[in-house]
Amino acid sequence: MPTPTDNVAINVPNADHLPDKVGGPKTSAMVGRTFEYQYPTGPQYRISFSKELVYFTVPPLPDGTDVLALPYQQREIRPDIFLVHWIGPGRQGHVALVFDLEQKRVDCAALMPAGLYELFDRAVLREVYENGESALYLPYE
Numbered sequence: 001m002p003t004p005t006d007n008v009a010i011n012v013p014n015a016d017h018l019p020d021k022v023g024g025p026k027t028s029a030m031v032g033r034t035f036e037y038q039y040p041t042g043p044q045y046r047i048s049f050s051k052e053l054v055y056f057t058v059p060p061l062p063d064g065t066d067v068l069a070l071p072y073q074q075r076e077i078r079p080d081i082f083l084v085h086w087i088g089p090g091r092q093g094h095v096a097l098v099f100d101l102e103q104k105r106v107d108c109a110a111l112m113p114a115g116l117y118e119l120f121d122r123a124v125l126r127e128v129y130e131n132g133e134s135a136l137y138l139p140y141e
Contacts, residue, residue: 017091027076030084030099034129037106039121048129049074054086088113099125 030049038044048055054072058065072086080101087094095110104126110119 022073025075027074027082029076030074030082032131035099035106036126037123039108039119039123041119041121043119043121049084054084101125 028051031051032049034046034048036044036046044057046057049072052071053069055067055069058068060066068089070086070088072084074082074084076082077098082099082101083096084099085094085096093111093113093116095108097110098107100106104124105122106125107122108119112119
């Protein structure tokens with residue numbers, strides 16, 4: 001019987017990646033919203049949603065980048081609860097967030113880029129900005 005640390009996927013071809021399977025209902029209710037929050041485990045974010053991109057702060061990268069913009073998906077789970085998801089550049093990592101606007105919280109399940117660490121946490125939301133059409137990244141003051 002293999003243990004969890006054994007690699008039991010031997011001789012499985014490693015494709016660039018299989019076609020994505022994205023289905024089900026989508027929404028646009030997060031468009032134009034910007035939130036700020038900090039997880040108890042430490043990471044702090046400012047996140048904005050436009051029609052096609054999510055903008056979020058990251059610790060400064062070697063080239064000085066501190067905001068990423070990536071395509072994302074959004075779905076309304078029930079009134080005032082939204083699931084958003086995106087895949088990191090080069091498909092290295094993914095983020096799934098559940099925003100509960102009524103309870104003012106965000107739950108996260110994410111594998112950070114290049115498998116650096118896994119984030120599974122909950123934070124309190126503070127809505128900073130809403131213009132209803134497009135998100136404008138707001139830098140920390």
